[in-house]
Amino acid sequence: MSDRLRLTAPLSSLEAWVDRFARAEIPVLTETAELLEQMRATEDDVDANGLGEMIAADPLMTLKVLATASELRRSRSEGLQAYPETVTAALVLMGITPFFRAFGPQPTLEQALADHEAALLGLSRVMQRAERASRYALGFAAHRADPDAAVIHSAALLHDFAEMLLWVHAPALALQIAADQDADRALRSAAAQRQVLGIELADLEQALMKRWHLPELLTRITDDRHAHDPQVRCVYLAVRLARHTARGWDDAGVPGDLHDIAELLNLSPEHTLKLLHEFD
Template sequence: MSDRLRLNAPLPSLDAWVEAFATAEIPVLTDTAETLEQMRATEDDVDAHGLGELMSTDPLMTLKVLAHVSELRRSHSAGLHAAPETVTAALVLMGITPFFRAFGPQPTMEEALAGHDEALIGLSRVMQRAERASRYALAFAAHRADPDAAIIHSAALLHDFAEMLLWVHAPDLALQIATLQAADRTLRSAAAQRQVLGVTLADLEQALMKRWRLPELLTRITGNKDERDPQVRCVHLAVRVARHTARGWDDAGVPDDLHEIAELLNLSEAHALKLLHEFD
């Protein structure tokens, strides 16, 4: 992941999209980039949990670390057997000094989208939505005493990373999709994406996760549509309610979300709503 990419027209196939995105430079939040440089200056005082906490609110930095460790496992399979399913576990496996050696000063979203304010706003909204969804998913998993709560948090954080990458690498196309949906509120996201890109972001995301060989459990929870699986439901309901409440709690989809969340957590809807507000 090293080359700056800017696409202005759709690519001919899913494979072409995967190849373009898999090799392109990925920017991170400015706060992440700046704090990493502060930590680099005092590397001996840094541990994996502190670094992991920093990255737990930055989906794209989390993605970069998990993809990097996956590549290390491919290159040194004899020495790295376990597939870390969270960014903290990945950092423990790598070690602090090798992490800072592998990850120099990070490019930022503002640098990547300089002069494209609309796209920066669009990307920021998706990033903020992902961070909220990850908090909701963690709350749901913790309430259920799920031993994979940290992985469920990661799955929700990464759930829409292909949309983030589209804003970074093809901002004009991302804006076209947003414009189509703003003009027709009944237009499904997948239909708008296929109309503009020729592929859906869900398909692109799953293909990228397979390309980077991200952990199987993370890939399954992020992409699986089996609503009977409580881990999948934690993630999908968290993502849904974060999307529906991105601009307030009066969206028409919220009552249905609340009903399903209450059912998942075996709570009344009033208690489920209280839990959501506590973690917002």
């Protein structure tokens, strides 16, 4: 991506951030782009489950498909089902051939940040954290026999998508936030974001989900402000644990995570730790 297309200074308001990111191109993982082209070549053999499973491993491709399906759902006549809450449901709504028509060869994250190795590394860490969080959240939901386990998985995967987009479209600002937190280990993420961006990424994320008309359940489960709700708590604790264990299990926040997860799952801390290592 050309430097002239990147943000190097904060925008004036949350609305300005939403407008900028809502119009910006969303690149995906190289592996996703390559697998899509392989599937495109054998489109008649592709089904929604197989395609959905592949897409659901990529947070930003998941975001693009859900946003496109929600827009399609809005444009169709009334009396249809609710907005699709999972990638597979979105693909069933769209149809396989229309999906491949709507999604041509995809731009990749590696291309977008080919000239910015530090930003690509920072983004990769966020993507890996999201993948781990989605596994934890799905495990928690399955243990609780939650009927919305698939939506909870998607919510955890998408929980930090605004941070991913920041690394792509404003890498200098994302690096500044990371540097500020490295310099002050007590500095909370939200405070660092306000300091550098003038907004919190959680607010940007919620506003973008509403702009793209993503399903209400998915939007709500992704919002930490409702963390008293057990479904939201599955996502919140999964994301928190993935963040705390990103560099190992010796982080000072892990014991608190274990206590809260054990309470959510109604298990002992010892049994919870064993279960978490199985999920991992």
